[in-house]
Every structure is written in C-alpha cells, then in structure tokens.
Amino acid sequence: MALLCFQSLRMLRSGIRCMSQNAQLVSLTVNDKTGVATLSLQRPPVNSLNLELLTEISSALTEATDNNSRGLILTSTNDGVFSAGLDILEMYKPNLDRVKEFWTKLQETWIKLYQTAYPTVAVINGHSPAGGCLLALSCEHRIMVKNFTIGLNETRLGIVAPPWFIASMVNVIGQRQSERALTLGHMFTTEEAKNVGLIDEIVQNKAEGTTQAEAFIQKFAKIPFQARSLTKTWLRNKTVESLVKNREDDLNMFLQVVTQPNAQESLGHYIQSLKNKATK
Numbered sequence: 001m002a003l004l005c006f007q008s009l010r011m012l013r014s015g016i017r018c019m020s021q022n023a024q025l026v027s028l029t030v031n032d033k034t035g036v037a038t039l040s041l042q043r044p045p046v047n048s049l050n051l052e053l054l055t056e057i058s059s060a061l062t063e064a065t066d067n068n069s070r071g072l073i074l075t076s077t078n079d080g081v082f083s084a085g086l087d088i089l090e091m092y093k094p095n096l097d098r099v100k101e102f103w104t105k106l107q108e109t110w111i112k113l114y115q116t117a118y119p120t121v122a123v124i125n126g127h128s129p130a131g132g133c134l135l136a137l138s139c140e141h142r143i144m145v146k147n148f149t150i151g152l153n154e155t156r157l158g159i160v161a162p163p164w165f166i167a168s169m170v171n172v173i174g175q176r177q178s179e180r181a182l183t184l185g186h187m188f189t190t191e192e193a194k195n196v197g198l199i200d201e202i203v204q205n206k207a208e209g210t211t212q213a214e215a216f217i218q219k220f221a222k223i224p225f226q227a228r229s230l231t232k233t234w235l236r237n238k239t240v241e242s243l244v245k246n247r248e249d250d251l252n253m254f255l256q257v258v259t260q261p262n263a264q265e266s267l268g269h270y271i272q273s274l275k276n277k278a279t280k
Ligand SMILES: CCCCC/C=C\C/C=C\CC/C=C/CC(=O)SCCNC(=O)CCNC(=O)[C@H](O)C(C)(C)COP(=O)(O)OP(=O)(O)OC[C@H]1O[C@@H](n2cnc3c(N)ncnc32)[C@H](O)[C@@H]1OP(=O)(O)O
Pocket: 045, 046, 048, 080, 081, 083, 084, 085, 086, 087, 088, 089, 091, 127, 129, 130, 131, 132, 154, 157, 158, 159, 160, 161, 162, 254, 257, 258, 262, 263, 264, 266, 267, 270, 271, 274, 275, 276, 277, 278, 279
C-alpha cells in the first residue's frame, strides 16, 4: 500500500496519470504534459492474448480516444516478451461460446487499433510472434529492442494466418517480402526486421524506445488532428472493410479450422512442447 502511494505520488509529480483503474491485465497511463497515452500489456508470463486481455486492450483503446489522447505507445511490462500471440489455451478443447467470443473480441480489437484517430507506436521490448506481431503491425510506427524476434510464424505451426493478418503485413513490407515471410513462417531478428522494413527503428532498451516513440508522436503536433486521422482512415479503410464486411464468415472459418480433430491434436502437441521447453 505504502509502495503504491509512493509510486502514485512519483507519477503525479512527473505528470503521469493512471487511467483504466479497473484493468488488471493492462496498464494505461497518460502523460498530462504531452497527452500521450501508454498502454502496457501485463499478463504474465508472456502476454498471450486471451479473451480477458483482449477485452482490456479494446477498452483501453476506447478510453484513450475518449480522453483525447494525442498518441498511444503500445508496449509490454515484460522486458523479454512483447506478446506471445494468441493464447493457445483459448483454442485447445474450446468451449464453443467462449471461443466465439474470443475470436470476435480479437476482430474488434484489431479493427479498433488499426484505425485509431491518434498516432500509434509499438515499442517492441521482447519477442513478438504471430498475434503479437499483428498488434505491432497495426500500429503506425514500430521501434524494437535489439536481440529479439518478430514475425507471423503461423505456417511453422501448421496453421494459416487469416487474410487480415496477411494484409496487415503486406501493408507494411509489401507483397513480395510478405509472401516469402509468411510462407516460411519466418521469425525476423531485430536487425532483419529493420532491413525488410517490418520495424522502423532499433533501440538498446525500452527506455530509449519510449523516448523515440514520444519523438515520433511529437512530429504530428503541428498537423491538424482531424486532417491526419481522416487521411489514416482513408489509407486503411480498404483493409479494415475487408474484415468488417466478412466478420461472420471469418469467425465461421476460424471455428471450422480450430475444431478439426487434427488441429486439436496439433494444438495439444504444441502446448506440450512449450511446456517441455519451459521446464528444461
Ligand atoms: C499448432 C496449431 C495447430 C492448429 C491450430 C488450429 C486452428 C487455429 C486457426 C487459426 C488461428 C490463426 C492465428 C494464430 C495466431 C497466433 O497468435 S497462434 C500463437 C502463436 N504463438 C507462438 O507460437 C508463441 C509460442 N511461445 C513462444 O515462442 C515463447 O513462449 C516466447 C513467446 C518466445 C517466450 O519464451 P519464454 O522462454 O520467455 O517463455 P516460455 O516459452 O518458457 O513460456 C512460458 C509459459 O507461457 C506459455 N506460453 C507461451 N506461449 C503461449 C501462448 N501463445 N499461449 C499460451 N501459453 C503460452 C508456455 O507454455 C509456458 O507455460 P508454463 O509451462 O505453464 O509456464
């Protein structure tokens, strides 16, 4: 309690205010001097995206909008893992109602993040496979700490990235590089990601990443907010609309794939291999 008060006092002095008071799996703070919000994923051990985490991310994005944020930095409280992607346990032996809600929430979160009016920057301070990479790709600028990996590795797991995952990558690194990366399920090192344009900057650590992210958002200070946000909407509209118009089909496709016995078997083996690795 005393520590909490001390932290709150220190944050207040530095102009940092806590939002999302009820959130547990994310923290949302805003710098009252700059208007920049920071959304940190904090679901141990690896920020895997389950229904509850997605729900909190989605609510935090709305809260940042309602608070008239000038920009948003998306990062992780775990220096080592930005996000392990979708929580495999949501897809293994699923309860039908819950897995429907899970996929629908993932769609909603992506749609929201992809078209925020405010500028978004991912400070990728750890590994970022699959759904973790999708979150980063949905931001406007990516800054990554050295010595980690990022990519849409679905084919390596025997699964297929849905079209909107693919479009998110194509929009950043283009058709040719995406085709190579996605078919191989390639996980890029930080250096490789920079060379291919998947990330924009390499930094030594999260603190440097945050400074650079604030500098990126600051570039828009003199650009009228509405003009900027409408331009972003128009640039991204085609990609977003392709999911918005097909949400039901996309959900049904996911359900059909995920409930196949061979998919369940693969998921079971994969979970076991992750556990074996973790106990070594
Ligand atoms: C194989 C699938 C077949 C069929 C599937 C069928 C249908 C699906 C259809 C469409 C879906 C398409 C979209 C998918 C997108 C995705 O995001 S899928 C998820 C992909 N993610 C990964 O492959 C990442 C796996 N994790 C890692 O590589 C590493 O954990 C890490 C992120 C690099 C971190 O390494 P670190 O050493 O720090 O941690 P550990 O590996 O020791 O893990 C600690 C702990 O966390 C558990 N865990 C890790 N990742 C996940 C995860 N994604 N979901 C749930 N749990 C995860 C791990 O098991 C350990 O648990 P513990 O042993 O209980 O401590």
